[in-house]
Amino acid sequence: MIPELGNFALVLALSLSLLLSVLPMVGVYRRNELLMSLSRPLCAGIWVFMLLSFACLAWAFLHDDFSVAYVSRNSNTLLPAIYKFTGVWGGHEGSLLLWVLMVASWTYAVSLFSRGLPLDILARVLAVMGIISVSFLLFMLLTSNPFDRLLLNTPAEGSDLNPLLQDFGLIVHPPFLYMGYVGFSVAYAFAITALLTGKLDAAWARWTRPWTNLAWAFLTIGIALGSWWAYYELGWGGWWFWDPTENVAFMPWLVGTALIHSLAVTEKRGVFKSWTVLLAIAAFSLSLLGTFIIRSGLITSVHAFAVDPERGLVLLTILLIVIGVSLFLYALRAPVVKGTSSYTATSREVFLLINNILLVVSTAGILLGTLYPLLHEAINGEANMVSVGPPYFNTIFLPLMGILSVFLGVGSISRRKRTPVSYLKEMLVKVAVASVVLGVLVPLVVTREVNLPIFLAVSLAFWIVFGIVRDVLDKSANKASRLAGMKSLSLSYWGMQVAHLGFAVIILGICLTSHYSVERDVRLAPGESISIRNYEFIFEGATPQNGPNYQSQAGVVTVLKNGRDYLTLHPEKRTYYATGSVQTEADIDVGFFRDLFAALGDERGGGAWVVRIHLKPFVFWIWLGAFLMAGGGVGAILDKRYRARVNAHQAAASPAATNLAGQVS
Amino acid sequence: MNRRLKLFVPVAVFLAMAGFLLFGLTRDPNVVPSALVNRPLPEFRHPSLFPELGEYTNKDFAGEILLINIWGSWCPPCHVEHPFFITLSESDRDFTFVGVSYDYSMVEDREFLADKGNPFDYNLVDLDGSLRIDLGVTGAPETFLVDQQGTILYRHIGAIDASIWEEKFEPLLAAIR
Numbered sequence: 001m002i003p004e005l006g007n008f009a010l011v012l013a014l015s016l017s018l019l020l021s022v023l024p025m026v027g028v029y030r031r032n033e034l035l036m037s038l039s040r041p042l043c044a045g046i047w048v049f050m051l052l053s054f055a056c057l058a059w060a061f062l063h064d065d066f067s068v069a070y071v072s073r074n075s076n077t078l079l080p081a082i083y084k085f086t087g088v089w090g091g092h093e094g095s096l097l098l099w100v101l102m103v104a105s106w107t108y109a110v111s112l113f114s115r116g117l118p119l120d121i122l123a124r125v126l127a128v129m130g131i132i133s134v135s136f137l138l139f140m141l142l143t144s145n146p147f148d149r150l151l152l153n154t155p156a157e158g159s160d161l162n163p164l165l166q167d168f169g170l171i172v173h174p175p176f177l178y179m180g181y182v183g184f185s186v187a188y189a190f191a192i193t194a195l196l197t198g199k200l201d202a203a204w205a206r207w208t209r210p211w212t213n214l215a216w217a218f219l220t221i222g223i224a225l226g227s228w229w230a231y232y233e234l235g236w237g238g239w240w241f242w243d244p245t246e247n248v249a250f251m252p253w254l255v256g257t258a259l260i261h262s263l264a265v266t267e268k269r270g271v272f273k274s275w276t277v278l279l280a281i282a283a284f285s286l287s288l289l290g291t292f293i294i295r296s297g298l299i300t301s302v303h304a305f306a307v308d309p310e311r312g313l314v315l316l317t318i319l320l321i322v323i324g325v326s327l328f329l330y331a332l333r334a335p336v337v338k339g340t341s342s343y344t345a346t347s348r349e350v351f352l353l354i355n356n357i358l359l360v361v362s363t364a365g366i367l368l369g370t371l372y373p374l375l376h377e378a379i380n381g382e383a384n385m386v387s388v389g390p391p392y393f394n395t396i397f398l399p400l401m402g403i404l405s406v407f408l409g410v411g412s413i414s415r416r417k418r419t420p421v422s423y424l425k426e427m428l429v430k431v432a433v434a435s436v437v438l439g440v441l442v443p444l445v446v447t448r449e450v451n452l453p454i455f456l457a458v459s460l461a462f463w464i465v466f467g468i469v470r471d472v473l474d475k476s477a478n479k480a481s482r483l484a485g486m487k488s489l490s491l492s493y494w495g496m497q498v499a500h501l502g503f504a505v506i507i508l509g510i511c512l513t514s515h516y517s518v519e520r521d522v523r524l525a526p527g528e529s530i531s532i533r534n535y536e537f538i539f540e541g542a543t544p545q546n547g548p549n550y551q552s553q554a555g556v557v558t559v560l561k562n563g564r565d566y567l568t569l570h571p572e573k574r575t576y577y578a579t580g581s582v583q584t585e586a587d588i589d590v591g592f593f594r595d596l597f598a599a600l601g602d603e604r605g606g607g608a609w610v611v612r613i614h615l616k617p618f619v620f621w622i623w624l625g626a627f628l629m630a631g632g633g634v635g636a637i638l639d640k641r642y643r644a645r646v647n648a649h650q651a652a653a654s655p656a657a658t659n660l661a662g663q664v665s
Numbered sequence: 666m667n668r669r670l671k672l673f674v675p676v677a678v679f680l681a682m683a684g685f686l687l688f689g690l691t692r693d694p695n696v697v698p699s700a701l702v703n704r705p706l707p708e709f710r711h712p713s714l715f716p717e718l719g720e721y722t723n724k725d726f727a728g729e730i731l732l733i734n735i736w737g738s739w740c741p742p743c744h745v746e747h748p749f750f751i752t753l754s755e756s757d758r759d760f761t762f763v764g765v766s767y768d769y770s771m772v773e774d775r776e777f778l779a780d781k782g783n784p785f786d787y788n789l790v791d792l793d794g795s796l797r798i799d800l801g802v803t804g805a806p807e808t809f810l811v812d813q814q815g816t817i818l819y820r821h822i823g824a825i826d827a828s829i830w831e832e833k834f835e836p837l838l839a840a841i842r
Contacts, residue, residue, distance in 0.1 A: 241741055278675060285679070292686070313687075320683055327676035334672050371685070390739050391769050521780035601781075602748065610781070 006056025020130030024123035036123035047108035078549035093146035128189035160578030169229030177222030181287040183215020188284035205267035224626035248290030351411030365396035409467035435462035457511035464504035492639040499632025509621030707799035714788035730760040738777035746824040754784035
């Protein structure tokens with residue numbers, strides 16, 4: 001009965017979404033305020049029914065209702081309760097339900113927090129989001145209903161959740177990722193509205209920015225969590241594989257990064273308007289493309305869902321409608337939203353344009369590498385798990401990011417409209433000299449090795465960090481005290497600097513861990529040891545242990561540092577009862593400057609095991625940097641001006657006032 | 666180009682891509698065989714992964730049944746199939762197992778084989794990528810089965826496990842014995 005209720009709630013949500021995508025639009029063109037204002041309650045209704053539906057599926061999981069086909073495929077009576085709950089989004093149908101729930105949540109949030117928006121704009125935005133809900137609800141109900149029943153042959157036991165997914169990382173990774181993916185639909189809806197109305201002014205950018213930053217921050221965290229999960233759960237000690245599924249999350253992130261920068265100039269200076277609109281469409285389109293690539297089964301990998309060409313066709317149709325129509329609309333309407341302001345070669349506008357070009361080119365390179373083997377995979381059927389080499393992606397991506405770092409330093413110090421070259425020189429010459437000198441000296445002194453890539457990466461990181469410090473000092477200099485000066489800087493300014501600092505931290509993390517990690521797979525009998533730098537790892541042996549739904553071989557590795565007792569690692573190798581699948585659980589001692597990583601490979605007789613030991617310096621900085629970036633993105637939108645609803649409303653009422661406000665702020 | 670026309674570039678690019686994706690979706694997986702099947706193995710001359718062992722050409726393998734695996738230590742699926750290859754190489758077999766490494770991962774590949782075991786009878790490095798180009802390799806891993814006459818019988822894209830081996834390779838091997 002409960003699953004039917006969930007199904008019914010889905011149908012109701014679909015009906016309301018249909019109304020939401022039609023009625024407010026009709027209201028706009030008939031100038032009927034009542035129809036337009038219906039959009040808000042409809043959003044609330046959709047959200048409530050989606051939430052109800054989600055709760056019903058969770059109930060089915062927690063009560064082991066294996067008559068629901070999806071539950072029987074992704075759960076098991078032995079599964080701990082927490083994983084029963086997270087199993088709700090452990091497969092295709094349930095994660096799609098979560099996806100749509102999030103569309104509904106973003107839509108509802110827009111309807112709640114955009115009180116300052118003129119009603120006709122809000123009605124259009126919400127209607128566009130309604131169309132997205134309709135598409136995906138139809139997709140779910142027609143091809144992937146999570147509430148489908150197995151009534152005649154109800155299994156007594158479920159087949160278990162993929163052991164890879166029985167992990168804390170999975171509890172949080174997909175929701176954050178989807179929040180990011182789906183969050184870009186708000187920017188997309190605003191972009192479509194701008195194309196429809198032909199009005200794209202500072203106020204438009206100011207409404208769009210908070211939603212975009214927030215979605216981007218979610219996506220940043222989602223990707224970082226995924227990478228962290230891969231690092232400790234897959235047992236290879238790698239944190240990024242240029243796997244197609246990683247790439248499809250990374251591409252919207254890159255374009256989203258371009259978008260938040262381009263939105264900033266559009267807000268402040270009214271330039272790059274049609275470019276901003278195109279980026280907003282592209283960011284969400286790439287999110288949809290990612291959804292398509294993973295869910296159609298075109299590419300299989302650790303994340304992949306069941307292969308089903310029919311689903312693929314339906315998704316492709318949605319893509320054609322949502323992306324094709326919006327790009328066509330763009331082609332027709334973009335001239336209407338052209339920018340008018342002028343800028344010169346050394347303005348911040350130009351540096352931001354360079355940033356955008358670099359990010360978009362990286363995205364194009366990654367898209368090419370991701371889709372290239374797709375055709376071959378499709379032709380070769382079950383042939384799965386092919387990788388185009390990371391060397392390809394690294395060759396394309398890393399140099400572009402290097403150039404981006406150089407321009408980041410110049411760009412964030414430059415001024416709008418026009419920056420005197422003398423000012424740039426005064427600000428940056430010392431920074432450049434200091435970062436190159438320290439970038440070479442520090443690694444040289446610490447490691448006593450000449451390593452050009454390291455010198456380059458550390459110099460670039462110092463370049464960004466010193467640039468930030470120089471700029472903060474400069475901007476806070478004219479106040480009574482340094483502290484007062486710093487306090488007077490806006491939150492959006494601090495957000496930007498924190499995010500850029502995060503980028504520098506990531507550069508350091510990636511480069512240092514790639515170059516200085518030691519990874520050894522060795523056969524160790526109990527009592528034998530291996531030394532890496534000043535650490536000694538002693539394998540004490542592995543003993544069988546029982547977990548709630550698995551049996552494990554629990555290894556003990558004692559670590560000595562400089563010959564003294566330091567800590568103990570407990571890597572495990574688990575065999576899950578339900579499916580018999582074997583899962584490596586690495587044990588990692590996380591440190592600020594280094595991670596110690598131990599995982600069990602194969603048993604080699606006589607109590608000996610292949611033990612994988614890694615010493616990974618600075619790997620933590622990769623995720624630290626990502627969290628700084630996300631934090632900066634959120635910090636930037638806590639700025640006062642995004643909360644000044646009344647002002648926004650007044651500004652929107654008169655276009656002249658808007659332009660003025662745009663230039664003053 | 667006309668400015669207005671330029672604005673249609675994004676939608677055109679997208680439609681081309683969508684057509685390509687549609688093609689990928691609807692193509693029957695089993696109709697199109699690899700263009701290389703039933704063709705002779707391309708000629709090659711490549712050094713060993715272990716420089717002290719010199720270099721190899723087709724002639725060194727004349728008259729042998731070959732299983733050629735293109736791999737790299739950077740490729741996750743290669744890690745996945747490696748344990749099966751160890752089992753395979755220790756089994757009773759009548760083919761010669763040749764590993765071909767990508768040229769940019771030689772040091773790591775040597776470490777990989779030293780740490781995890783070397784299933785291959787011969788290890789080559791595809792030094793300039795020419796063998797990969799001649800074989801039309803799209804990624805790693807890929808595996809080719811070649812008969813005594815030097816004709817490619819089968820090409821497999823992706824990792825190999827016991828069931829794929831039994832289903833795809835065993836029948837072909839049985840036929841040429």
